[in-house]
Amino acid sequence: xxTKRDLELKSVQYRxxxxxxxxxxxxxxxxxxxxxxxxxxxxxxxxxRVSPETFQSPDRDRYIQSxxxxxxxxxxxxxxxxxxxxxxxxxxxxxxSHYLGHPxxxxxxxxxxxxxxxxxxxxxxxxxxxxxxxxxxxxxxxxLGDGELTEGSNWEAAMTAAHYRLDNLVAIVDRNGLQIxxxxxxxxQLSPLDEKFEAFGFAVRRCDGNDMGELVRVLEAVPFRPGxxxxxxxxxxxGKGISFMExxxxxxxGVPNDDEFSRAMAELEAAEAAVA
Amino acid sequence: MELAQANLEVFSxxxxxxxxxxxxxxxxxxxxxxxxxLASFVKAVPGxxxxxxxxxxxxxxxxxxxxxxGKNVFAVSPACFLTARSLEQxxxxxxYSDRPVKAVGISAGVSYGALGTTHHSLHDYAVLRAIHNIxxxxxxxxxxxxxxxxxxxxxxxxxxxxxxxKRMPHLPRVAPGFELGKASLVREGTDLSFLACGETVAPxxxxxxxxxxxxxxxxxxxxxxxxxxDEKAVLKAATExxxxxTVEEHSVNGGLGxxxxxxLLQEGIQARFKIVGFPDEHTVTGNQEEIFRHYGIDGPxxxxxxxxxxxxxxxxxTLQSKPD
Numbered sequence: 056x057x058t059k060r061d062l063e064l065k066s067v068q069y070r071x072x073x074x075x076x077x078x079x080x081x082x083x084x085x086x087x088x089x090x091x092x093x094x095x096x097x098x099x100x101x102x103x104r105v106s107p108e109t110f111q112s113p114d115r116d117r118y119i120q121s122x123x124x125x126x127x128x129x130x131x132x133x134x135x136x137x138x139x140x141x142x143x144x145x146x147x148x149x150x151x152s153h154y155l156g157h158p159x160x161x162x163x164x165x166x167x168x169x170x171x172x173x174x175x176x177x178x179x180x181x182x183x184x185x186x187x188x189x190x191x192x193x194x195x196x197x198x199l200g201d202g203e204l205t206e207g208s209n210w211e212a213a214m215t216a217a218h219y220r221l222d223n224l225v226a227i228v229d230r231n232g233l234q235i236x237x238x239x240x241x242x243x244q245l246s247p248l249d250e251k252f253e254a255f256g257f258a259v260r261r262c263d264g265n266d267m268g269e270l271v272r273v274l275e276a277v278p279f280r281p282g283x284x285x286x287x288x289x290x291x292x293x294g295k296g297i298s299f300m301e302x303x304x305x306x307x308x309g310v311p312n313d314d315e316f317s318r319a320m321a322e323l324e325a326a327e328a329a330v331a
Numbered sequence: 332m333e334l335a336q337a338n339l340e341v342f343s344x345x346x347x348x349x350x351x352x353x354x355x356x357x358x359x360x361x362x363x364x365x366x367x368x369l370a371s372f373v374k375a376v377p378g379x380x381x382x383x384x385x386x387x388x389x390x391x392x393x394x395x396x397x398x399x400x401g402k403n404v405f406a407v408s409p410a411c412f413l414t415a416r417s418l419e420q421x422x423x424x425x426x427y428s429d430r431p432v433k434a435v436g437i438s439a440g441v442s443y444g445a446l447g448t449t450h451h452s453l454h455d456y457a458v459l460r461a462i463h464n465i466x467x468x469x470x471x472x473x474x475x476x477x478x479x480x481x482x483x484x485x486x487x488x489x490x491x492x493x494x495x496x497k498r499m500p501h502l503p504r505v506a507p508g509f510e511l512g513k514a515s516l517v518r519e520g521t522d523l524s525f526l527a528c529g530e531t532v533a534p535x536x537x538x539x540x541x542x543x544x545x546x547x548x549x550x551x552x553x554x555x556x557x558x559x560x561d562e563k564a565v566l567k568a569a570t571e572x573x574x575x576x577t578v579e580e581h582s583v584n585g586g587l588g589x590x591x592x593x594x595l596l597q598e599g600i601q602a603r604f605k606i607v608g609f610p611d612e613h614t615v616t617g618n619q620e621e622i623f624r625h626y627g628i629d630g631p632x633x634x635x636x637x638x639x640x641x642x643x644x645x646x647x648x649t650l651q652s653k654p655d
Contacts, residue, residue: 113401160428167399168428171419177389178424181396184381189400208420211389218384 057100060330062267065135066096067327070296071320072131072141078316080147082156086306088128090231090264090291091198095132097270098196107137110164116193117166117182121175122200122229123157124308130154130162138164173206175199176226180212183224183284194277196225202234205243210255213284217256222278225285226257229264231293235307249288257286264289265296297322332500332533338476339437339494343368345480346405350376356403356484357381361390366496367407367437387412391420391434398430403484410436410452410493411443418458425489426464433483439469439493440530440580441609444618452493453609456557457585459491466511467557469493469529472502475555478509486511495530495580497619502536502553512556514564520548522646523637524568527578528554528587531607534623535578537630542637547647549637557587565591566598574603574640578628583608603644605636 057065069092077083098118099105105115120129127147134141139162146152153161157170167178179197186193199209216224228248232239239245249259258279262269270289277285293307294300297319300309311319350356350372358364359381364373373380381397383389387408394406406413413436414421425432436455443450459467468483468490470476476494483490505516517532518539525535532553539549550572552564568575575595577588588606595602607628615625623629627636641647 117399167395168423171423173388174392174420174424177392177420178396178399180389181393181398182400183396184393185397185400185402188378188402208388208392211383211386212392215383215386215389215393 059267059271062096062100062271063330064327065100066093066267067296067323067330069096069131069135071323073127074311074316074319076127076131076144076147077310079145081310082148082308083127083310084124084308085310086233086293086300086303087122087125087200087229087231089295089297089300090293091122091125091229092128093265093267093295094198094227094229094270094289095128097267097274099132099136101271102274103196104193107163110138114191114193117179117195119167119175119179119195119197120158120169121172121197122203123169126156126158129158129165133162133164172200172203173208176209177212179224179226180216180221183216183221184219186223187219187221194223194225196227198227198229201228201230201232201239201245201248202242204228204245204248213252213255213257216284220282221284222280222282225274225277225287227287227289229291230288231291233293233302233304233307235304237304252286256283258283259286259288261288261290264291296326332537334498335473335501337496337498338470338473339368339496341473341476342435342480342492342494343372345477347372347375349481349484350379353403354379355401357397357405359383359390359394359397359404359406361385361387361408363408363437366409369407387417388420391417391432392424394432395420395424395428395430398432405433405435407435407437409450410439410455411450414452414455414458414491421459421465422462426462429464429488431487431489433486433490433492436491436493438496440495441614441619441622442495442497444622445616447616448614451614453582453614455491455493456579456581456587460558460585460590465489465491466559467491468511468555469557470555471515471527471529471532471553472499474501475509475515475553479511479555482509482511493529495619497530499530500533502532512559512561514561515553515555516550517553518549518551520550521572522547522549523574523576523641524550524552524572525576525578525633526552526554526565526568526587526591528557529580531578531580531628534629534633538633538637541630541634547637547641554587557590560590560594562594565594566600569595569600569602573646574644576605576607576633576636576640578633579608580628581608583610603640605640607633607636
């Protein structure tokens, strides 16, 4: 089992791989990738009962990435976990490749095609409901962007999750507070998200979504209450780990130029040395 | 013609038969179990229905998740909402994601009559035809409904099933059997062909019977599968008969008629051709029968359209008849 320090080291290494990937293919949702990468790291290295060997098992835990535009982060983590060779990602976005800018089931390890926002939670609800019907003990984790919570379909799915008492469902909100236009609160106020999800029947816990220790502690504690779906409100920083990208909306899908890439990698090298 | 059951009733009965055979068959509804005639289903297999309330996007998303876990899912909702409000879920969560959910549009077309355009689905063939990886089925009568439901249950890809709610007559068949993607020959003839689907096959057949009294013999095909289209049957109708009239409870834009027209044009076949459906205008108020009559989708109206088409072709003398 990876320790907190192991996870921290992985998070830096994932960031390096992510930036290399985005740099190589010339596209990506850099800011959101960086905000949710630590959540993916903890999920795939500590929480999810799934591996390349068990991915076809009906009893595996499921992970649905509703914020599909952060596919690069998912691909980096899946490659590291051995779902496919990292070299495959050299074809990302290339003509004819099945690695494209959003997750698809053509990529081994991906559960559901996503990309249009507000779709993942309902699919996760269906999977969790099937587990209850079949008396299986797999869990379903769904990562949501905060910006996508203005899609009403999320709240339809939330009601259904609570109605069917889906305590095997864990929704995680990557609460980085920014979307493409700017602050989520300026675009359309979301706060207080904890109270909103509680009102919709979820058991809610907050955590620092870029802190390995907090993420492990919270995600290992699911379900938070028997009979209720769990909601993790993970406070993150968009662009986390690269000083000049943090909390800057333009990095939503910014691609670093030569200078920015060098500076970013230098910061990550320093961070890696500090952790090691 | 003597009326049998509504296709919707047959759908419900067929589904119950299938559910009893397969405990993994589920119906997901959006407060639509009453409209879908599912009371007996709920009573018989209460554990095989999932209610999501009035939330059509959620209906399809949840159905996709259930299917991802291996369930054989029928997602049932009025066609007007299912194929508009949750179109993106059909496109992405079912078709793009290869989840073989059966999306069942009930009370389709103008079945809701005077409830108006909010409740009409005259767009569904058009939008779904443009989405990859879905079969579109509109059964004509009770037989096609039962067989269509059973075939859809076996399908490993998404299917859209479309039902009206009025009682339908049993239609005769020249050849037995039912196969998705293969037209049913309801009546043989060489003067003209009616290519119809869903609840418009019955008036097309009625028109053919009327025309037969004047020694105009029409072929009637039920193109119950709008996609994939039975291209062979359409091409044969164009080359073996004196013209084609397509009939559908749908906008004339983007539906069965245009599918057939596009096929013929690209195959280089010129045929006398008329699309009968709903023109691009606000739909007149009335019940389904009145609306059908208004747009010439009834036996006499279709017979008049046929005579006009043949008259223009010089096949019969010009008649003073209802304009098409």
